[in-house]
Amino acid sequence: MPNLTETISWLGRYYSARIPVVIVRSQEPARALNAIQSAGVKHQGMPFYLHSSAKGLTELSGGQAVTDDRSLHGALDYATTAFQSRDNVNFVFLDIDDLESESSTSRHLAEVARIAEPRMGSITIVTSKPVWPGLARLGMTVELDLPDHDELLDVITGLVEQHRHLPGFVIEWQMDDMRRAAEILSGVMQTEAVNIVTTLLANGTLLVDDLGELATFKDQIFGGTAGVERVKVSADDAQVGGLTALREWLSKRERRMKEDLTGTKITPPKGVVLVGVPGCGKSLSAKAVAHDWGLPLYRLDLAAVLGMYVGQSESRLREALEGAERVAPCVLWIDEIEKGLAGAGSDSTGVTTRLVGQFLYWLQESKSKVFTVATANDVRQLPPELLRKGRFDEVFFVDLPDERERAEIIRLSFRYKFEQEPSAFLVDELVRASDGFAGSDITATISELANDQLERDATGVIDESLAIQAFSNVVPFSRTNPEEVAYIRQWGLERAIPANGGGGPAVSAAKAAPPAPGSGRRVVL
Template sequence: MAHYAEAQETLDSYVKARVPLITVTTIEQQRALRLVGETASSPHRADLPFLKYTRATGLSDLRSGRPVIDDRSLIGAMDFAAEQFTKRPNSTFVFVDPDDLTSDTSASRHVAELARQAETNGGALILITDTPIWSGLQRLGMGMRLDLPNSEEMYETIAGVLNDHRGVPGIDIHWTEADARQAADFLVGVTEGEAINMLTTMLAKGRLERSDVLELVGYKDRIFGDLAGLDRIATRKGEHEVGGLRNLGRWLDRKQQLMVSDLRGTALRPPRGALLVGVPGCGKSLSAKAVAARWNLPLYRLDLASILGQYLGQSEGRLREALETADRVAPCVLWIDEIEKGLGAGEHDSTGVSQRLIGQFLFWLQESDSRVFVVATANNVQGLPPELLRKGRFDELFFVDLPDEDDRREIITLYHQRYLKNEPAPELLEKLVARSEGFAGSDIEAALHDVGAEALLNGGTETVSDTYVIDVFTNTMPLIRTNPEQIEQIRAWGRERAVPAGTPRPADSAQGQRQSRRLVQTTP
């Protein structure tokens, strides 16, 4: 990764060495031109000619912008460069976005011949492009990358825009340095130009409040609207509430504080995320949506099934692209549903694809410092690879069990309000709590959804009797009754190996069982 200061040092050394062909690969052409311009403005290069070519302006002096020739074609500029290399040694020509040079074409060979002529006369060609160039050209010189601005560079850009607008009539700026730093962290992954456009759009309102920092996440999300390997999941506050899971909720509240904290000057990194395992239908997937909605962050779903390809290396390439995309759209929540189906032990073992994908994903989890909070879920705990469960991969491993009485009481109240627009009477609530023993959260939701549908069809909630509601719960068949062996196997695994997402139960440490992992209590 070569950011601006590193790229400037590298380019300066190449120009000083008179490397005949220098390739600067970047998607930010104007930023690259500024880089070359600063290199050309060095006092000891004042007498050396620097000229640039763009399709819009043709050939002009890099420093003054004065046109050099009337012919604005690339061929005309290259012919002029060939002539100048013989007349004025040590000339440097900068070509921005030249014709396709990715393969062996007549244009590539023309540039190669020009580079050889530059080498003979101490000249240099600088190509600014966003695509790789033909290997035959690469061997004639040196290449470098100018990556997107890092957090520190983005802060300088933001500070510059804010300083330009402070004191401007009609614009009231309340951001502090800490706010600008936080905004810089949020905008890592966009170009300098995109960042300036976002800020000036916000300033156009005439007032920049401290709370507007989070608005940048929405602007950034709109830039990356359609992304390879990731599905954007729409979320709204209040639509994805999760009943129960109190321990998970308290843990997430503390992680949210760390997610938006300024970590400069510390050895800390942003939260990596949580792996949720447990009984199907108890809120694992819903928790991913709830986190994104609660934190006001965009939610992206990584579909591992779509990652798998039929050709050698295709799956690994798709996963790498998806994870790089997640880094760019950060801060965000990345939801990986049923992770065991894509990275589970035994999948594609004959080809080694599974192990390579696991290694690639775990390396990203370990090394990425972007603010991507991963919520991965798993139902088949036996299919999880051991490497995924080691401490340090995810921040924590949570077990989502069937809800207890208190959790069921909260879940019933939640869905009763959603589907019937009121809270259940205390007497009815206690009867439903008793009738829903062994229910998953999804079972409770399904039962109350049926009650809500009945109320709608019959003209209102007053037409639905308590007896009918109790009968609906009585006739609901939860998974623990239809497949008790599988559910008990999952619960036994979770009690021993994971932190409980809900309230720990005394029964979990009954005689003959290992005690569940202790939950560390933190002071508020």
Template structure:
């Protein structure tokens, strides 16, 4: 059932029960007024009076839109309502965003008096607003939240729009495209969705490729989100070296992400937790997933979530996760998740409450939000986060082996030197880069790129590139005990993100993983 149908059912029952005060909370006033007008149009209410007041049009008959009085002020409308509710039984009057109704004020107290008059004469006062009602009003009646269209209703909106454009616009969309468009638009108001579709139709043709553009429109609509940081993606984000097992796994998950799951009992993919050696591509993987799947990428930053007041952190996290649901489908990147959800011995209890809140959302949310969480110190994470079923899978990202280092070296050599490395040079670099993480390789070749910029590619000597690698000291050499401990943990407790059974060096032990989403 759509959100609109649920709200209409509840409103119809409240009007029938003559609830004295009915609050309709919605950011879409036009949609809420339409809802009320449909309920008032029921044949069994043909003889019952309905009026509505707005700031722009004043007081009017709800059904015929006929003006009731010349004075358009709220005071005049409330005086009229008092008289009608006193003289006529079962009268209903609605006020659209009359004032700030969230606190104790002369207006809210006046409306409370109208509600008491309505209660005495079987009438109803309806308040349409996008803000919560003052508790003094809430106690006098019932409330309805008219949420933005869900996938069911949005699909009907898309189909109705396409039918209206038949003959005037060339439409290449299939039924599957319409469903994908509806999923992209879930969370935006009905009017915004129609405006976006109309913008596409204004070109004279709606191509199948336009469906993917809906993510861009939605991203602009939610451009400034509290607790979420929009991450811009570039052409280079499509590329990442190695991680073949993770890459294949993500290809399968992408198929589920874009599939119609109605009637299957399946839920959209939850996401993946990447743990392992720092600098081996965990954070780059989040960018690659979003770039390959052509979805907006948002970063959940726990530094902006944590607050100094009691309950502030929990409220901010809840709001950020709610906004993630509204921006779906999207990729939600949580970098170094242990820094936000660790601290099980925190005396304030904030960390434990955040963990519980996040896990509840991860378990219950049905939005197409794919979470990519990364961790360098998985031992700091609460055990319940690692339980099977929280994330779809737990992958361990190890140091790259020879084949993966060759792929990564080739990738960054093309990026910074703008040409393929020779076979001889590639072999030498693979040998001297034993123990390097992907970030170490990039850092070395970035220095080579600086040399090319300053002196030209024609003066670049292979020996300079090799020396640059030799003079790079990776973390596996500066902190060998730390890296060995991380690898020992991941070897037996997580799925390898790269090719199982390989290792970066003879004494490294452990399996290797690396990611490039979407590669064949």
């Protein structure tokens, strides 16, 4: 869809061509009206009138009332008389209901447009909804997209500079900060952007740290999208042990997610699929990415998307993905994606197949800064087309942590739960005792240790013998389900990049496992 500059250009051409019906599709009537006024400047000799439910019929430029009758019916009667008596008259209508289908209102407008055409008159309708084809086909339609980065930057810059030197205001934002703000606020309406920035200014300050609040305000606007929920991320979520190869790969993509790529051929990263042994940090990695990049994290719940009626699931998924694009830049987390997309080609209704196709199309075609992190445990249920290049940037295999990674996870867990560093002796003993453990096995065991010591009023002290005993009592998933782990490892080695960095004991073990007709109209330049 065109931005404001393109919309003004199209409207100017339509008015020059004397199109009898011009439909402006927009969620922002005030902004659309500004575009119409800018396009009408070229045709100053032509009268433009505006009708709205609040003010009735007025002159577009000066706002002076034309008639006492504020009703739509009265405005259409006035327009009919004007079209019959004069050439090149223009009427703009806001806030009209009942235009989506054939109704008395849509038929009346179509009839007035037919009267206007021989006298080169024009009707412009501003609406956010579809228009009855019988009316829309009499003219042309232009869709005014939400403000792009440059337009938002102009709005934000104007507000900031207006307050920079006023007494009582402390403004830290510079041009780079305002560009970052425009990037974060992409997907909001101009009025919403103004509301957000002025709310920050209401504190009397505009600090660099306030940039983090923009995503919170934006979430308040789009928080009601079905199937998409905001996930709060804390500093603790960034504490991920191991997965060095994955973390290095992600660090190289951070710049593309944050920089303004407008006017370049560079595209933002699409996302990753994390497959592997349960409990090894796949879900935690999604939270860590959002924290490290300073982006909001949203979780797409595919189970909530599925509807009971034909077409409902597809509609809900489309709305959820559009919602994710509106809150971009962001991280979109899809946990256990295989459960939501499993069964493609096998369900009798074909719903899952259509959902897979719709989701894959969005992955491949979307240019928004939505970084998707999809996790999967049961790789056998993954649709093969999901892993094709062009959808996700990469597929990573998350294996059981090796000795070095287990030591890192143990230290992180003790620091978090006991707020102190474990001894080198204890770390070595627990590394040996935790062979075959997933990261979640380690963190859960140390958490239980902390809870147990709290109950015994022994907080702040690490009982090494008790810790070693607790680790020896754990039976990890890799021992209760060795065949499942072996299959996952074999799949990961053949089809994915090791997230753990490769070369460690865990990978070695995996290797061993199995137009309307012309009317004689004159173009007015």
